[in-house]
Amino acid sequence: MTITRPAPAEAPEVVAVPASAPTRWIWLAAWPVTAVFVLSNAATPLYALWQRDIGFSKGTMTVVFACYIVGLIGSLLVSGVVSDRVGRKPVLLPALGLAVLACGIFATATSVVALMAARLFTGVAVGAVVSAGMAAVTDVAGPDRKRLGALLASCAMVLGAGLGPLLAGVLSETLPGPTVTVFLAEIGLLALAFVTVLRMPLSRPSAAGGGAGAGAWIRLPKVPRGSGRQLLLGIAVFAPGITSTSFVLSLGPSLLSGLLGTTSRVVAGAMAFVMFLAATGVQFAVKGLRVRVILVGGAASVVAGMVALMVAVWTSSVVLLAVAAILAGAGQGMGQLGGLSLLNSTVPGARLAEANAALNVGGYVPAGALPVAAGYLSDGIGLTAGATTFAVVLGVLAAGGGMAVATRDGAP
Numbered sequence: 513m514t515i516t517r518p519a520p521a522e523a524p525e526v527v528a529v530p531a532s533a534p535t536r537w538i539w540l541a542a543w544p545v546t547a548v549f550v551l552s553n554a555a556t557p558l559y560a561l562w563q564r565d566i567g568f569s570k571g572t573m574t575v576v577f578a579c580y581i582v583g584l585i586g587s588l589l590v591s592g593v594v595s596d597r598v599g600r601k602p603v604l605l606p607a608l609g610l611a612v613l614a615c616g617i618f619a620t621a622t623s624v625v626a627l628m629a630a631r632l633f634t635g636v637a638v639g640a641v642v643s644a645g646m647a648a649v650t651d652v653a654g655p656d657r658k659r660l661g662a663l664l665a666s667c668a669m670v671l672g673a674g675l676g677p678l679l680a681g682v683l684s685e686t687l688p689g690p691t692v693t694v695f696l697a698e699i700g701l702l703a704l705a706f707v708t709v710l711r712m713p714l715s716r717p718s719a720a721g722g723g724a725g726a727g728a729w730i731r732l733p734k735v736p737r738g739s740g741r742q743l744l745l746g747i748a749v750f751a752p753g754i755t756s757t758s759f760v761l762s763l764g765p766s767l768l769s770g771l772l773g774t775t776s777r778v779v780a781g782a783m784a785f786v787m788f789l790a791a792t793g794v795q796f797a798v799k800g801l802r803v804r805v806i807l808v809g810g811a812a813s814v815v816a817g818m819v820a821l822m823v824a825v826w827t828s829s830v831v832l833l834a835v836a837a838i839l840a841g842a843g844q845g846m847g848q849l850g851g852l853s854l855l856n857s858t859v860p861g862a863r864l865a866e867a868n869a870a871l872n873v874g875g876y877v878p879a880g881a882l883p884v885a886a887g888y889l890s891d892g893i894g895l896t897a898g899a900t901t902f903a904v905v906l907g908v909l910a911a912g913g914g915m916a917v918a919t920r921d922g923a924p
Contacts, residue, residue, distance in 0.1 A: 533652045533713045538661060541652040541712055542668035544604060547705035548641045549672025550679065551611050551634055551698050552580070555618060555627075556761050556784055557681040557777035558691055568624055574887030577762040579628045580635040581880025585873055587639025592733045592869030595644035596862055599716040600651065603865075604709045607640035611702050615695040642669065642872045643733075647865035650856060651714055662852040663799050667792045670845055674788025677761070681781020690777070733869035739858045743867070745920065746851025747874030748913030749807045752814045752906055753844035758879040759902060760787055760837050763887060767825065767833060767895065787837040791845030798846060803853050804917055810846030811914025813839050818907035825899045843910070847875075882906065 559573055568576075587607075595603040610633050617630040646665040653661030676698075683697060684690030735743045764783055794813075798806050817839030824832035851871050859867040882902060890898030 533654065535657075537713055538649060538653045538657065538664055540708055541649045542664045543708050544608065544705040545641050545645045545649065545665060545668035546672035546675070547698075547701045548607070548611055548637050548645070549669050550676040550701055551614065552638050553673050553676035553761055553784060553788075554680040554694055554698055555631070556677040556764070557781040558684060558694065560777065560780070561684070561691060562621065562627060566622070566624060566627075569891055571884075571888040571891045572624060574762045574884040576624065576627045576631055577758070578880045578884045579631040580638070581758075581876050583632040583635025584639040584642075584876055585635075585880075587636040588643060588733055588869040588873050588876075590730050591640040592643035592647075592866035593729055593731065595640075595647060595865035597729075600644045600648040600714050600865070601709055601712070603640050603644040604648065605706065607637045607644075608702050608706050608709065611637040612699055615699050615702070619692045619695040621691070639869070639872070643865045643869040646852070646868050647861075648712065648714060650864060651861060652712065655861075658856045659799070659853065662856045663795060663849065666845070666849045666852050667795050670788045670791035670795075670841070670848065673757075674785045674792065674841075676784075677781040678785035679781070681777040681779070684777050733866045733873055735855070735859055735867045735870055736863050739855070739867065741920075742854035742858050743851075743870055743874070745807065745917050746847070746854050746871055748916050749810045749814075749910070750844070750847035750851040750871060751875045751878050752910035752913055753810055753840070753847035754875045755879040755882050755906055756814050756817055756840035756910075757787060757791070757837075757844045759883045759886060759906075760784065760840055762883045763890070763895075763899070764837070767899065783834060783837050786834065787841035790838045790841035791848075794842040794845045795849045798849070803850050803857075806846050806853070807850035807917045808914050810843045810850060811910045811917070813846060814843035814910035815907050815914070817843060818903040818910070821903045822900050825896045851875075878909075 559576075562568075563573065591603050591607075614630045614633040614637065617626055617633065621627050621630060646669070649665040649668070650658060650661035653664075679697065680694045683694050687693045761784060764780060798809065801809075817836045820832050820836035820839060823829065824836055852868070855864065855867045855871060882905065886898050886902035889901060892898075
């Protein structure tokens with residue numbers, strides 16, 4: 513059975529949508545998020561190859577990584593608002609096309625500029641997905657399954673982020689043309705995502721969209737009045753979590769080379785995969801807990817991960833480096849789930865994409881800035897001292913975020 517409502521004059525067209533989408537569509541709606549996030553980290557195991565062939569420092573490597581953050585944040589300034597006003601599909605389909613373009617540039621890159629361009633375009637595509645794509649999962653889930661929608665949207669993001677480096681590591685070590693084969697495979701995944709978006713049971717927004725039509729089209733994402741506290745509490749834990757995983761992604765191969773003396777792309781990809789596997793698994797493990805408990809647990813996990821990172825680099829312990837990566841992944845997973853759950857419980861659907869964008873801007877700004885600073889600091893004072901400084905700073909930020917959530921009166 514479907515429900516159709518005539519659009520008022522001057523309002524966008526309203527498309528028929530199932531009254532209650534089958535549960536399988538909630539899972540399918542998460543696939544475009546996974547596919548784009550596979551691309552987001554697929555380059556991680558390949559940096560050693562490009563560094564050897566092109567020649568650039570650890571600082572330059574983190575700048576290439578940060579181009580992704582620049583593109584993502586720039587996209588978030590637009591995609592959330594546009595998605596809430598004109599619909600999810602008109603944002604997601606161009607984003608998937610841009611992701612395919614990024615794959616083509618990666619596959620043929622012969623310069624740092626090409627890598628920067630590919631990372632920039634990847635960031636723009638990811639920005640659209642974390643706003644419109646994750647909101648689409650919640651839309652398909654409907655008001656009675658909001659918590660399931662938040663869980664699957666969050667898990668789709670971290671699962672894709674983990675699968676990307678693992679697939680890239682294995683494919684690049686076992687098949688010819690390591691920097692080409694990986695991205696040809698990713699184009700296939702994006703093609704499936706394109707078909708999924710076309711068939712997704714979504715309506716276009718109506719004019720009475722809870723304020724989605726107010727204000728400028730390009731702006732710093734925000735949440736409706738009354739939801740600001742929830743946004744800040746989510747950022748306080750999500751930001752340190754995603755910054756810790758960004759550090760592992762950008763400088764993890766260098767740490768492995770220093771500790772293990774290996775440049776194996778499979779090992780680098782496997783470490784990133786295990787990190788994001790932890791981020792995925794922990795969300796299913798804690799999904800029944802109160803949001804406050806989830807957020808405090810995420811902050812504690814990041815603090816413990818930074819302690820493990822410091823000990824790992826000073827003792828040259830690969831085991832502790834893996835422990836640090838797992839704890840960082842768990843911290844991101846809990847921070848992300850907690851933040852999305854807070855927003856899903858307080859923000860109306862017509863503003864949800866912009867709210868998701870606001871959460872991710874708050875998280876990705878430090879996730880871009882701090883690893884770049886750590887990369888250049890490591891070039892100047894050594895990788896051990898640079899990683900230690902990063903761990904101390906991030907551990908303090910995570911502890912502060914956890915305390916803010918734990919002591920905030922009325923926190924959920």
